[in-house]
Amino acid sequence: MTSSILHHYIAGEFVDSSKRFDNINPVNGQRICQVAEADKKQVNQAVMAAKAALQGPWGNMSVQQRAALLHKVADGIEERFDEFVAAEMRDTGKSLQQASSIDIPRGAANFRVFADMVKTAGSECFHTDTPDGKGALNYSLPKPLGVVAVIAPWNLPLLLLTWKLAPALAAGNCIVAKPSEETPSSATLLAEVMHEAGIPPGVFNLIHGFGPNSAGEYLTSHAHIDAITFTGESRTGSAIMRAAAEHVKPLSFELGGKNAAIIFDDADFDAAVQGTARSVFTNGGQVCLCTERVYVQRPIFERFVAALKQKAEAMKIGWPTDADTDMGPLISFEHRNKVLSYYKLAAEEGASFVTGGGVPEFGDERDQGAWVQPTLITGLSEEARCVKEEIFGPIAHICPFDTEEQAIALANNSRYGLAAAIWTRDISRGHRVAKQMEAGMIWVNTWYLRDLRTPFGGVKMSGIGREGGQHSLNFYAEPSNICIKL
Numbered sequence: 001m002t003s004s005i006l007h008h009y010i011a012g013e014f015v016d017s018s019k020r021f022d023n024i025n026p027v028n029g030q031r032i033c034q035v036a037e038a039d040k041k042q043v044n045q046a047v048m049a050a051k052a053a054l055q056g057p058w059g060n061m062s063v064q065q066r067a068a069l070l071h072k073v074a075d076g077i078e079e080r081f082d083e084f085v086a087a088e089m090r091d092t093g094k095s096l097q098q099a100s101s102i103d104i105p106r107g108a109a110n111f112r113v114f115a116d117m118v119k120t121a122g123s124e125c126f127h128t129d130t131p132d133g134k135g136a137l138n139y140s141l142p143k144p145l146g147v148v149a150v151i152a153p154w155n156l157p158l159l160l161l162t163w164k165l166a167p168a169l170a171a172g173n174c175i176v177a178k179p180s181e182e183t184p185s186s187a188t189l190l191a192e193v194m195h196e197a198g199i200p201p202g203v204f205n206l207i208h209g210f211g212p213n214s215a216g217e218y219l220t221s222h223a224h225i226d227a228i229t230f231t232g233e234s235r236t237g238s239a240i241m242r243a244a245a246e247h248v249k250p251l252s253f254e255l256g257g258k259n260a261a262i263i264f265d266d267a268d269f270d271a272a273v274q275g276t277a278r279s280v281f282t283n284g285g286q287v288c289l290c291t292e293r294v295y296v297q298r299p300i301f302e303r304f305v306a307a308l309k310q311k312a313e314a315m316k317i318g319w320p321t322d323a324d325t326d327m328g329p330l331i332s333f334e335h336r337n338k339v340l341s342y343y344k345l346a347a348e349e350g351a352s353f354v355t356g357g358g359v360p361e362f363g364d365e366r367d368q369g370a371w372v373q374p375t376l377i378t379g380l381s382e383e384a385r386c387v388k389e390e391i392f393g394p395i396a397h398i399c400p401f402d403t404e405e406q407a408i409a410l411a412n413n414s415r416y417g418l419a420a421a422i423w424t425r426d427i428s429r430g431h432r433v434a435k436q437m438e439a440g441m442i443w444v445n446t447w448y449l450r451d452l453r454t455p456f457g458g459v460k461m462s463g464i465g466r467e468g469g470q471h472s473l474n475f476y477a478e479p480s481n482i483c484i485k486l
């Protein structure tokens, strides 16, 4: 990092603000650095810089030139891989294992995948019959939307920021991005990489700040923003929708979930236990795809609960920098308060705690951090708030079921519909159940196996639209149809 104060990146320059906020390390509650907080004027400067850049060299570049620049950005992330990993671990407390095998490699991969895709992307063409017999040719031409606002969350900071801005840039748009106030570091490093790679000034702008009455709201309500892409909580999605309503613009939302896993009694038991432990506890349960409701067929219920408990208790909760750490702290004290309030609520609602339910003790500076224990509960009614509401922490409720129909009904009994996991050796049943899931993404005998070309997103309160492969490129481009009479 070139500065102990994290700056915005506007019109190709790193700039400070008169107002700043603290960036806190959740491992021990200590301040990492200060971060500039953009005011309305700076947000406006960033938007206008992006708008102007559409008319500059970026707008006239060939797809091949644009793609080559995006490859340079991917190379730049890899050249500074260790800095990115360290930044992500500092801001979030996530483990070295997670940051170095998932977050940062995906940051680079997102640029490569979309740079390559856009080079080979085609468009529709129809020959249309006409009364004179000569016909007409209709073809569509994808054009960039213009200035895209990218609002990213803190759970997978670089991964989710680049998952949006790589396809948006590949499609020729200019960007104003706002990372989460909890995770400003990797985004600032990315701005340095963009600068070094030679992305023209104004094409990528980065502003730091909060959501309501701050940079996030100023950006999403700005009249010259042409589209908004957001990942985060469903309630924030509603607020952004309201802010954007006046100027009517395309929105892509990837929102919350209360994801179910269904484990049938014919499943490969060890694989199902291992996979479910991963789907509940990865990144401290702070991934929108994580399982928070586990439904287990009755004949194997007790054995499954005992095996999952063993997995939870065997996890190493420790320093993010240790190579064998499985789980770090939660992102912040505010988020820990929220998760702990659900642990307390679970007890009030009558849950039995299989394991966890509290805060680990270390006897060192980590006792000032935002840690919680991995937690498994049973015995709640399906109407309990802990079974209905997204907690976004390392906790799941485990419930028995008897029949396939019952499992489907239980899994679908949610206002969310993001992801589901099904464990069975009967592939016909896997397929039959998967297609009845009210969810955007269903894994059978695995979880979080990603192919960046596939549609990614949710139904119900879990989002609007799909990201991934051509779905992303379609969102970030406006097709205009050209009809030529022959």
Ligand SMILES: NC(=O)C1=CN([C@@H]2O[C@H](COP(=O)(O)OP(=O)(O)OC[C@H]3O[C@@H](n4cnc5c(N)ncnc54)[C@H](O)[C@@H]3O)[C@@H](O)[C@H]2O)C=CC1
Pocket: 151, 152, 153, 154, 155, 178, 179, 180, 181, 209, 210, 211, 212, 213, 215, 216, 217, 220, 231, 232, 233, 234, 236, 239, 240, 254, 255, 256, 257, 287, 288, 335, 338, 390, 391, 392
């Ligand atoms: N991927 C997901 O599904 C995520 C879910 N969450 C859930 O959301 C809860 C709240 O966490 P937050 O960090 O506050 O998430 P959030 O969804 O409110 O924040 C995500 C991003 O939106 C921005 N933002 C917030 N309010 C905004 C507004 N009115 N206009 C424009 N931008 C706005 C934030 O500054 C941040 O960059 C968490 O406890 C967790 O349960 C949080 C992060 C990711």
Ligand SMILES: O=C(O)/C=C/C=C(\O)C(=O)O
Pocket: 155, 156, 160, 163, 231, 232, 254, 286, 287, 288, 289, 450, 456
């Ligand atoms: O694209 C991925 O691999 C992961 C995406 C995760 C989210 O969108 C999330 O946690 O919000």
